[in-house]
Amino acid sequence: MTALLDPPRATGAALPGWRATLLVVEGLWTWYRRNWRATVISSVLQPLLFLVAFGVGFGTLLDRGGRAQQVIDVPYLVYLAPALLAVGAIQNAAFESTYPVLSAFKWQRNYWGVSATPITPGQLACGQLSWITLRLAGSGAAYLLVISLFGAARGPGIVAALPLAVLCGMAFSAPVVAFAATVENDGAAFNALFRFVVMPMTLFSGTFFPISQLPEPVRPLAWISPLWHGTELTRGAALGVLELGPALGHTAYLAALVIAGVLLARWRFRARLAR
């Protein structure tokens, strides 16, 4: 046996939960710092393009008057802008919670690398979700900055819409992260998620038109959708028409989804990484 005179002392330490979570965020930030450019188009530009196409282009057809005025009593651009803030949060959440998570389990395998450190799978899940929260907030802020430059924001209420949009995005992200942690194959399930959940949610959640325009029997479907609650909140805040009762209801629903999602995600991360 060799050199027992001076046995090495390890320098690593077990960490309190909040610190471990922050370190995971820091690790993801290190990646983002070098790769952010590629995310700008899908995370910021996409909602802006939709806003220009529908708010400005399509909007000219609506604001000529007629039936539309009875349903939507502000310029369509102003009506649509806060809703697309929530849509953007949902779509970014969908993207950030699927392939990057699957890849970290399956292709890049860097979650497995983390699992060998003092950081626990539950802390890793929380770190990943915190990071997505920051990303949604960043993209949302950039979107708000641009739309306020071209006059789609009406008053300071739109600033209050940002945290509400982030809440809405996380209400979707957290359960999706939990789901992504269970995906073992090449992610074909995500295609179904995008096409059968994200896409219909985007279109039928009262974003482009009030759900009163939908046929009576399908309206309850919108009530499940986090995006409908998010849209009600962001639009209400931006237009300054939010009432306390409904606001609390929508917020409570979204918060419940976030909490359930976080618990599920922690459970799935543990089940996969500590088998």
Place this chain on the structure above:
Amino acid sequence: MSDALVQARGLRKCFGDIEAVSGIDVDVRPGEAFGFLGPNGAGKSSAMRMIGCVSPRTAGELQVLGLDPDVDGPRIRARLGVVPQQDNLDTELSVRDNLHVYGRYFGLSRAAVRAKATELLDFAQLTDRASDKVEPLSGGMKRRLTIARSLVNDPELMLLDEPTTGLDPQARHLLWDRLFRLKQQGVTLILTTHYMDEAEQLCDRLVVMDGGLIVAEGSPGDLIARYSSREVLELRFAPGEQHGQRAAVDELAERLEELPDRLLLYTTDGERALSAAHQRGVRPVSSLVRRATLEDVFLRLTGRSLVD
């Protein structure tokens, strides 16, 4: 309580109905290099993952660094260095950032990680690739980086799961050299490997696993002495003809093994067995006398048939 860094008694691991590890006893002493040998599916990696505190045990006792993984997983992992079977580097980060981020996961300060990264880059001979992304590096470089990364917290115990699989001979020898140096510094090594020469080179003591159980234990020399002879005589024939010659040489060896094109004679003196065979009129196409290796032990203990 002994001074063992890893102590397992009746350690078991099941995945559903499948039992990967069926009750093993292991003691790893400070400063030694300990090897798990065995065919694919023998339970080596499952044992390693339990020791690495990333896989809760199904039954049995396990202590790592004197602590219970079920209770103190993070505290134990803070003192381990793990080299997984499959590299899990962050390929979109630079070489240095990989070390940096990983070090931070161990709670090291930014300044400490920065200094450590520079030291480890040198150790892994990657200093001039420090700011390159990992993606385009060769397999050997990635492996060296993975090993360097596992050292970022100055681990007391290193777990290496097939550290040199897929590397060319130069890269393997460089890695062995690095592992020797660590051992010299008093780091305890636990490794799994398919390569018997690697086990003979590196391990002070090893266990052979098969079907979730330990089937033999000892130093490489012990195991060869116990399960093989000192030398092996290989007599090669045209495929099919070896069987007819078997009777003629049977009593020249302590043990005889028949393969499709040759006979293996396990004996203390290969040259003498060869001349005896010639005297009996055995005319092989070619013959070879060699020292017995751990590979002979391994094949004897775990069989020659494919396992997966």
Place this chain on the structure above:
Amino acid sequence: MTGVIEAPAPGRGGPLLRILPPALYAGRARMLMLRSSLAYKRAWLTIFSGFFEPLFFLVAMGEGLGSLVGDLPGPGGRPLSYAAFIAPGLLAASAMNGAVYDSTFNIFFKLRYARLYDAVLATPLGPVDIALGEIGWALVRGGLYSAGFLGVMTGLGLITSPWGLLALPAALLVAFAFGAVGMAATSFMRSWQDFDLVQLAVLPMFLFSATFFPLSVYPPGLQWVVQAFPLYHAVELMRGLTNGVVGWGLLGHLAYFVVMAAFGVVVASRRLTALLLR
């Protein structure tokens, strides 16, 4: 040895076989399509789901926005309900989207990660077989979507003329052109990060090619820009055919895609040759 390079008999095997050296083209592009059909046997949900995207848009926008906006001027100035206005646009857009995603993301993965084409090129097949085979598969997929969507349009009474039948081959031509150009573009991509550029090309086209509102909404200068987009021509082509407003102008739109397809195939084949046969 059972692999034989069948020497193409003179006059057989189409003009490509006579022009291209056998190292580049073995006339077996269909083998790549066979391979794709086998690979997708297990992923039928992926294929099937692609059909719903334009349908959701049609229902949401046609119903929800349609009740707000009223009729719009269609081809030849005749008024169209909003659903009837956007349906041909969605048909064209789904032909584009299907072809572009198939020929960019999927091809890139096979090219860089699965190394599928390296294995294919170890057989008598050449890069042109690969290009044609993959574009051909994208066409089969695009054709299925287009046929399904045309069926829905018929069911909803949004096709008012027998000329509408021609919308299917037209959609295939559109898909072929986008698939070929997409594949050519993919051959220039270095990493996943470049795929945001695909988004940058496809999404604005989808939104601004007179798909959701007529060209007359734009100021005159911008109208010229929109008319340069390929998708604009696809939308106009489909709108003309499904409403039976057929004139010589449609041939102009067709010509646009013939040129685009030819350009795409030539560039894609050249680039694949350069990438794979080094």
